[in-house]
Amino acid sequence: MPRPAARLVPLDGALLVLVATGCSGPQSALDPAGTGASWIAELLSWMASGATLVWLAVVALAIYAIRSDRDPPSERTARLLILGGGAVVPTVVLGTLLWFGLARMPDLLVPPDEPTLHVAVSGEEWWWRFRYEPPGEPALETANELRLPVGAPVRFTVTTPDVIHSFWIPSLGPKIDLIPGRVNHLVLEPTRVGEFRGVCAEYCGIAHALMAFDVVVVEPDAFEAWIASRRAPAAEPDAALEARGRDAFLSHGCGACHTIRGTPAEGLVGPDLTHVGARPTLGAGLLPNTPETLRAWIARPEQLKPGARMPAFAMLPDEELDAIAAYLDSLE
Numbered sequence: 001m002p003r004p005a006a007r008l009v010p011l012d013g014a015l016l017v018l019v020a021t022g023c024s025g026p027q028s029a030l031d032p033a034g035t036g037a038s039w040i041a042e043l044l045s046w047m048a049s050g051a052t053l054v055w056l057a058v059v060a061l062a063i064y065a066i067r068s069d070r071d072p073p074s075e076r077t078a079r080l081l082i083l084g085g086g087a088v089v090p091t092v093v094l095g096t097l098l099w100f101g102l103a104r105m106p107d108l109l110v111p112p113d114e115p116t117l118h119v120a121v122s123g124e125e126w127w128w129r130f131r132y133e134p135p136g137e138p139a140l141e142t143a144n145e146l147r148l149p150v151g152a153p154v155r156f157t158v159t160t161p162d163v164i165h166s167f168w169i170p171s172l173g174p175k176i177d178l179i180p181g182r183v184n185h186l187v188l189e190p191t192r193v194g195e196f197r198g199v200c201a202e203y204c205g206i207a208h209a210l211m212a213f214d215v216v217v218v219e220p221d222a223f224e225a226w227i228a229s230r231r232a233p234a235a236e237p238d239a240a241l242e243a244r245g246r247d248a249f250l251s252h253g254c255g256a257c258h259t260i261r262g263t264p265a266e267g268l269v270g271p272d273l274t275h276v277g278a279r280p281t282l283g284a285g286l287l288p289n290t291p292e293t294l295r296a297w298i299a300r301p302e303q304l305k306p307g308a309r310m311p312a313f314a315m316l317p318d319e320e321l322d323a324i325a326a327y328l329d330s331l332e
């Protein structure tokens with residue numbers, strides 16, 4: 001009976017599409033947009049090529065051994081083959097790949113005295129606290145949103161108050177663990193502008209898969225303008241609904257956990273909301289940021305993100321939920 005070879009073709013095609021779509025996009029280590037990611041992609045291609053060559057050689061030898069009708073080799077030849085193929089070749093191949101990998105490591109470090117933008121990262125349950133410390137300027141805190149200038153190294157120091165996380169922007173470079181009681185260092189240098197996605201790459205608890213962040217790489221001028229806009233205190237409400245929302249936000253104690261600079265809200269437990277309306281996403285990469293999703297989040301965060309630490313405010317009257325959502329949405 002003929003084998004149904006034709007049926008394999010669409011499956012192969014589908015697999016190829018699946019594999020190929022994993023090679024690009026805002027979160028692909030194979031589509032580098034930073035020096036570290038380029039180095040990793042290069043290392044991967046060397047490793048994969050080396051592994052393929054070794055595999056082809058082994059398969060060729062096996063086929064030759066099966067098909068050959070020559071007499072068995074002498075004991076001396078067999079011993080040489082085992083020594084060469086089992087010890088010398090692996091040592092040379094693996095040693096070369098190790099040397100190639102280690103030789104590039106220092107490129108990922110920036111001398112500590114070089115003036116670079118510094119961002120302190122803290123992994124929270126379950127979101128990201130980013131504290132910008134530009135050289136010679138006061139610090140600035142934001143959450144779940146990283147904006148970086150293209151073409152310059154950025155120094156990250158990462159830590160966490162409670163559980164272990166891992167900070168990873170696959171398009172830009174390597175990942176680094178956030179460990180309680182330790183400060184780890186990482187340098188990333190974006191090489192092209194664009195929008196990327198960062199993730200937590202270490203299982204940390206119930207919302208591990210729901211703590212992503214937006215990364216936007218821009219020209220240096222646009223970055224300076226962004227920092228300046230983020231330094232400004234929160235916008236004053238310019239509609240009655242928004243003013244009502246601000247009053248409700250303050251009177252229901254939201255300011256115990258959140259800061260909105262320019263208002264009495266100075267809480268440090270949750271994300272800084274001074275410019276929350278300008279963020280692309282809500283709930284650490286969970287939802288698009290709109291008045292509707294803001295309202296849903298305030299009412300029932302746990303339902304949208306199991307494990308979210310924020311208490312639910314579903315008991316507030318509908319008008320107040322609408323007003324708070326409108327106020328937060330206006331904070332651009």
Ligand code: CUA
Pocket residue numbers: 123164165166200201202203204205207208209211
């Ligand atoms: Cu945080 Cu996984």
